Every structure is written in structure tokens, then in C-alpha cells.
Amino acid sequence: MNGLTVIENELVPVYETSTGEKVVYGSELHEVLGVKSKFADWIKNRLNDCEAVEYEDFEAFSKNLENGGRTKEYILRLDTAKEMAMLERNEKGKQVRRYFIQVEKKFKAGKTSKKVQSVKKEKLPSVNMMVKNIKEALHDAGVDSKYIAAEVVRIYSDSGYPVNAPLISDTPKLWDCTTIAKEIGIYSESGRPHDKAVSAIIQKLDIFTDEVVRTAYSRNGHDGVTVQYKDSVFQKVVEWLQENGYPTVIELKLANGNVNKCRVVYGEVA
Known part of the structure; x- marks a missing residue:
């Protein structure tokens, strides 16, 4: 997944998305918890236990392996990862859950001194190209023009180029x-x-x-x-x-x- 920044790495790496969401990789959580069952089985069972909703509590995607194969990875919201750690019902799970709680407290207080990466604001030509590609993809997917326009406004605003579009409020x-x-x-x-x-x-x-x-x-x-x-x-x-x-x-x-x-x-x- 693009646009992730490591913000904590003392126990389980915690990342921040371009929208400020705090997330962790499921495979990294699985490894730190020391779970004996296979990752693919464990993640499915735990997401089911949490009644997690895809695209709200987690996202799944395929990634390439060094040996040329592919595997399924999961990005988990910090709240979901915290609940999954608690469900392990052992000392390691408690330790990881307490760690996540401390991360939440730290960043709510605005203490961001441990960022080890920074995301560069995209320059306007790059944003324009991204908007062009996304507009075409959304149009091909059958998205109504007014909702495409709203998405364009969001992209420019998130990239640091606010757009004055009063008509969007009529959506x-x-x-x-x-x-x-x-x-x-x-x-x-x-x-x-x-x-x-x-x-x-x-x-x-x-x-x-x-x-x-x-x-x-x-x-x-x-x-x-x-x-x-x-x-x-x-x-x-x-x-x-x-x-x-x-x-x-x-x-x-x-x-x-x-x-x-x-x-x-x-x-x-x-």
C-alpha cells in the first residue's frame, strides 16, 4: 500500500496513512503475538471474531514475495488490531494491547517526534495526472459525474491545493x-x-x-x-x-x- 508512514516501531510497527489513520500490518501483528497457527487461518478467524467490516476496519490486498509467489496481506485499523490482540487472552496479547493504547494516547497529545519517514506533498503536475487517471477510471466504472467532481475536489484538497467548488455542496x-x-x-x-x-x-x-x-x-x-x-x-x-x-x-x-x-x-x- 502506498502512502504509509512509520510512526512507532517499539513493539509492533504502527503506520499512518495519508489521511491520518493509524494502521498496522496483519502479518507483523501475527509475528509479534507469536501465534502458532498459520497467518491466513488466524487473520480470518480473528477478523470474524471482531465482526470486522472490510474497507472500514481492515483492507486486504495481494503482495509479491521474494520467491516470486504472492500472498494476501491485511491492513488493520489500530482499534481493530487492539481488539485482536486482546482476543489472544495471554500476556503477549495484553502487552501488545497496552502498547497500542500508549500509541493512541501519544498521538492524540500531538507527540510526533518519532516519525522515521515523511510524506512529500505531491507537486501540482503529478496531482493533475492522478486526477485525470482517476476521473477516467471512475467514468468507466459508471460513477455519476457529480460524484466524480466531488472526488476530484477531495484529491486536490488532500494534496494541498484547495478547490472552491460551491456546486459540490448540492450533491x-x-x-x-x-x-x-x-x-x-x-x-x-x-x-x-x-x-x-x-x-x-x-x-x-x-x-x-x-x-x-x-x-x-x-x-x-x-x-x-x-x-x-x-x-x-x-x-x-x-x-x-x-x-x-x-x-x-x-x-x-x-x-x-x-x-x-x-x-x-x-x-x-x-
Whole structure:
């Protein structure tokens, strides 16, 4: 992943993304914890235990090995890594968790003296070329022009070149499954916003094509395209819950044909 800066390296290397997010590599966490099981098995089990959401709590990507092969690596948000360390339920896990807590406290206090790298602000010609390539990719992916424009504004601003674009403020509010869950108060038993339960509800609704919007996203240094929903879909989710008596189990149909039973707890809205 590009754009990562090492900010702490006393126990587990902790990195900062170009957007200020604190993250760690899953393989490096696995090694420091001294886990005996294979990394591929351990990471999948722990992410499942944490009910981690891809692109919010972690990102997975393939990387090349020195022997010419490829392996799957994971970038974890610091909160997720902290929870995974705690789940080891041993002294090493406690040590790593305390270390992450100290890192959080240090950088919340603005103590950044141990940075061992610095990210150079990209010069305008490079930013222009990046914008050109991203605009073309988003257009080819079917992203609406106004959302492409909003992404262009974000890229220039993040690169140190603020753009005055008042028309962008007219872009309608969009919802993903996690923000819908937070707004309505749909949680998993562990207390996380239950995005999968919202996905399950949306599967059961009559959704029109123009209610679904493909937009750009940028998380943990990765850019891509995601699906979001207009306000009308949010209202349909609310109405479905009211009509069905706020069920505590909602069935989600998986791509392989299996059914996942999402257990739901309703709480205060975010």
C-alpha cells in the first residue's frame, strides 16, 4: 500500500496513512503475538471474531514475495488490531494491547517526534495526472459525474491545493449500510453497527436503479468504487423495520446461496 508512514516501531510497527489513520500490518501483528497457527487461518478467524467490516476496519490486498509467489496481506485499523490482540487472552496479547493504547494516547497529545519517514506533498503536475487517471477510471466504472467532481475536489484538497467548488455542496446525501445502521440504531451483539443486517433488509426491498449510486471512496490509502443509497432507500429500511416489528434475526442471502442469520440488537441512534 502506498502512502504509509512509520510512526512507532517499539513493539509492533504502527503506520499512518495519508489521511491520518493509524494502521498496522496483519502479518507483523501475527509475528509479534507469536501465534502458532498459520497467518491466513488466524487473520480470518480473528477478523470474524471482531465482526470486522472490510474497507472500514481492515483492507486486504495481494503482495509479491521474494520467491516470486504472492500472498494476501491485511491492513488493520489500530482499534481493530487492539481488539485482536486482546482476543489472544495471554500476556503477549495484553502487552501488545497496552502498547497500542500508549500509541493512541501519544498521538492524540500531538507527540510526533518519532516519525522515521515523511510524506512529500505531491507537486501540482503529478496531482493533475492522478486526477485525470482517476476521473477516467471512475467514468468507466459508471460513477455519476457529480460524484466524480466531488472526488476530484477531495484529491486536490488532500494534496494541498484547495478547490472552491460551491456546486459540490448540492450533491445529495448518500448512505452506505454502516451509516444506515448507525442512524437507525441497528447493532450486532458485540455493539458494532450491523451493516450486514442492513444489507439483508435491502435485499428484501424493491429498489429502483436510480436509488443506487456508485461513488468513489478512499480508505487507508486505497481508492476505488463503492455502492451507496439515496435517502429513499434509507426510508424504505425504516418502513420495513416498522412493518416487521423490528425483528432480532434477519436473514442475509450470501452469494454462494447460503443464508446467514444476522442477530440484531436495537439501541440508541448514533
